[in-house]
Amino acid sequence: MSVDRKARISLRVVALGYLAVLLLVPVALVFYRTFENGIVSFIDSITTPAAIHALFLTLEVAAITVPLNAIFGVLAAMALVRGRFPGKRLLDALIDLPFAISPVVVGLALLLVFGRTGWFGPWLTEHGIQIIFSVPGIVIATLFVSMPFVVREVQPVLQEVGDEQEQAAATLGAGPWQTFWRVTLPAIRWGLAYGVVLSTARAIGEFGAVSVVSGKIAGETETLTLLVEKRFQNFDLAGAYAASALLALIALTTLFAMSLIGSRRSES
């Protein structure tokens, strides 16, 4: 065995060990703890009214935010790649803001804008609209933190595809709308799908920003991640593990979808 080969193998062991300690062991332990007392107790603890509500709220928020992110993301990516307008570079940089800012800060910032004493607070109260401590606030916070994914996945694909196919469609008689549906969208479909999956995962898993703006009202504004935290704080460890396992299952499904899309994408 050559030195070279030894070095390569030990590098692999270090890398895999690192992944195991940081990722696999913790996630596996969550599942172990969840099913330790049998599947019945797992089902019991994820079918309490609060848990069911939390699950549906989480899915509802994802169902609202992900399509918005997809539409906005494609529009923003097209503007950034194709458009010529002042402030383009600034906008490009701003897209990454949600990655750079801690979600807790995002939550606080939203309080400052939409909260009772925030900028729009008085106007909102006057018109009977409640954003903070209610579902709209959760939606806005989730939108904010999951916004960059679609843009950043679609942008390089659009760049690479170029605009010649669109121009060809135009010379063949297609209007802008037909060109978008028949040429642009199919060309970016895998990038878009990948962005949507990432954005979904983030929307479902978001904790920090949602924790600040939701008010954590059980059965009303409590999402799955907030439920995990509450159960943990209340020493209901089995319950916390069960809710975590549910979140992890959703995440694994997304991961699976991602790898499927990834292989389709590298084919085309």
Place this chain on the structure above:
Amino acid sequence: MIAVESVSKRFGDFTALDDITFEAPDGKLTALLGPSGSGKSTLLRVIAGLEVPDSGNVVVSGTDATRLPPQKRGIGFVFQHYAAFKHMTLRDNVAFGLKIRKKPKAETKAKVDELLHLVGLDGFQDRYPNQLSGGQRQRMALARALAVEPSVLLLDEPFGALDANVRADLRAWLRRLHEQVPVTTVLVTHDQEEAMELADRIVLLKNGRIAQAGAPRDLYEHPADAFVMGFLGRVSKVGDELVRPHDVALSDRPEDGWEEAMVQRVVHLGFEVRVEVVRSDGEEISAQLTRAEAEALEPEAGSIVWLRPPAGKVSA
């Protein structure tokens, strides 16, 4: 017919087109020829409606099309890099324009099959563009452009991205195709040989202006200036005049009015032989002989020859 009238176009400080006027006659193939940056592609894109001119007009088949979007101009456009719809089969690529026009399915299918046959891609209907060679993709792009029966066909360096061999084949093929389907065509190229071989008319551009326009032979025989002469073929400088190397005659014995020179280099280029000589006054001249002429003369480096320069065509 396409008429371009006083068209100008600037990109920032750069003048791409400066007061261009020309016509592309019906059923003929007109080549826009010029070096890179001469404005030829911009001019084609203005005709297509992919660029809007700052001033001037574009008239397509008698209609002022200057403000019309590309969709409404009745054109077919072929791009240098094919612009194939990568997610569609060949059939769907060629059928694109017909589907947009909501033609009946049977009619579309018949038309697509006919066109694929015309461009020699029978049996490739269900392939995707990435399963085709560059030359095949470009023929597909041509079929796609012809499917909508455009009143004018615009080709932007259609063979520019292909190997030299494929390029020569496709060029001959395009000429035959144009004889079969004589649609008014404008071809952009930087390759003078391509323009000479394909075009009925050449519009030679330089720095956004027309250097000369006319039949290929006119431009070759009667170039307006040194640029036109140099762009359309090899030139040899004799004194202050430019001549074609094949017009320089060489002889192995002195004749009346001929000048003595020494052979410096002999280059065999297949059918032609290039002979570089230097006159007694130190001036270097390049002559081009046929192989038969070269065999009679047997020039070799260091031998003495006599040369007769022809009357110059243009001043250097």
